[in-house]
Amino acid sequence: MSIVSFVDFNEQNMSLQQAIEKSLSLIDFQFNKKVQKVAIKPNMCYYWDYSTGETTDPRFVSAIIDVVRNNLSPDVDISLVESDASAMKCKYAFRILGYEKMARDKKVNLINLTNDPAETVNAKVGNETRQFSVPKTVREADLFINVPKIKYMSSVKISCALKNIYGCNPLVKKYKYHKQLDETIVSLNKIMKPDLCIVDGIRVTGIKTLKLGLIMSSIDPVAIDAAASKIAGINPQSLDFLKLASKEGIGNITFTPKGEPLTHFKNLFPSKTRKSKTRDFIARIYLQHLVKK
């Protein structure tokens, strides 16, 4: 069974770097000293500022960079990766979200995966095989770290570790996959499986944005998503993409929690109300209607 750690981060008590170290020590994560290339995938969904809870805080990623360097070498090659999407251009997102400045300060690479040389790879999910492009930076990384957010999303109910890898698909017009979103998410995680997930749950997006102060780590993205969905008040067994990911051997829905109790974060999370559920239901039906058209 996979281990998921829960750390309640309070900047009065410890630094972000210390909190991340603690989170990793709870899952007994050991850095492989042979690692030379590291790829870090934050969530840069659109141009939303980190304060909205929609995108990974560049300060969180900066602290991860410090942790990686402390445990490996100050000279380890680190790349922050994201790709263009239908309505977002990395060229602007890197700058607007503060990643351009942070990458310059920390002397790490900032890679738009859409422009990265890619190799076509087959991904078999169920009986169907799909082809995707795997960017060189992700493919050649010895250590691939997924740094997602926790947020509600009408199409898959919750977005966390597995959904964040969707952003490693270099194709710009990602909406083409919306009709088979569950299968696409699972396929991409099969061919670009992260070695480590560290969730920036300092601020989260439920029915509203809230400071949750959570840092959650695991080497298992399925376990991370199962924990995230429990925190958000969603039964992991009700999530099709999660069940499919588990069935395809990406990870386990059941997990062993370590650190703070999950219920502490669940009680704080801005969960859905009956009113917001109705609104989301209408939005989901309408979006499905549009996609079908």
Next chain:
Amino acid sequence: MEKVNVGIIGLGQMGKIHLNTCLQLEDANLIAVSDISKKELLKAKNAGIKHVYEQYPDLLKNPEIDAVIISLPTYLHEQAAVGAAEHGKHILLEKPLARNSSEAERIIAATKSNGVKLMIGYPLPFSKPFVDLRHEMERGTFGDVQIAIANHISTGPFLGYITENGIPKPVPSWWFDKNLTGGGALIDLGCHMVNFLRLCFGEVKSVHSFLGYRFNMDFEDSATCVLRFQNGTIATLNVGWFSRYHKVQVELYGTTDSISVSSKSSRSWFNYLKGIFVANKSPTFFNEIKYFVDCLISDIQPVPSGEDGFEDIKIIEEAYRNTL
């Protein structure tokens, strides 16, 4: 003129709203549209528009057209508006009038020398809560207004949009180029509020500003301006492109009473979904275009006029110069 033959130049977000509005107006015949997108032109053709053009100069040559609504990126305003004036077309030009006062001056000169009317597309004077506010102010309900606060906060160009068929689209790249927009949130949103405040209080005596650069771009994503009006009113104007919600608010503090009026606010994605159903039937835009058409039929200069838009641009420029 009994009915006005209208052409729309540019079928972007605003152009589509104007298209749907024109189709509802009894006194306007929407007979032509132009856009570089063949897909948009085909939709317009299917909606019953008689003439569709890929290049707007071809639309301007059509002698049947009395007036044009120009909904193009700001950097194309001068070229299109001067061209329209030279072809004798009356103009409703989306705000801001131009990127700077030099361009604005040339547009005004062209409309004057060709004897055509120019109105600037500011929706606020046609939005009911703000119409009511002005009405109450003119009745003297608030006494003399000493302090006014005008806020216009939105996502600005940082939110893509969902097309009618559910495909997310990025904001066009010109929005991220200061040379093409003329500036950031201050010119984009500030011109609305400067114009509305001028409608309320008359001419501005001085203006100073603070500009914010939260998003590390070379244009401001927020601005706070302090305006002193010749009538003594002091106004604070706050604009921003930094938010997930959209809110337009005006507060007046007078010697006898105060008031706060605002547009509805909600999370942007929901607004956008709602927009697909509702925006095309907005009473504000209906009132705006109807007023423009009525003015042409009655041979009256519409307001906000080109001169108003010009004055707004000059104040914005002054605010850019007087940063604190």
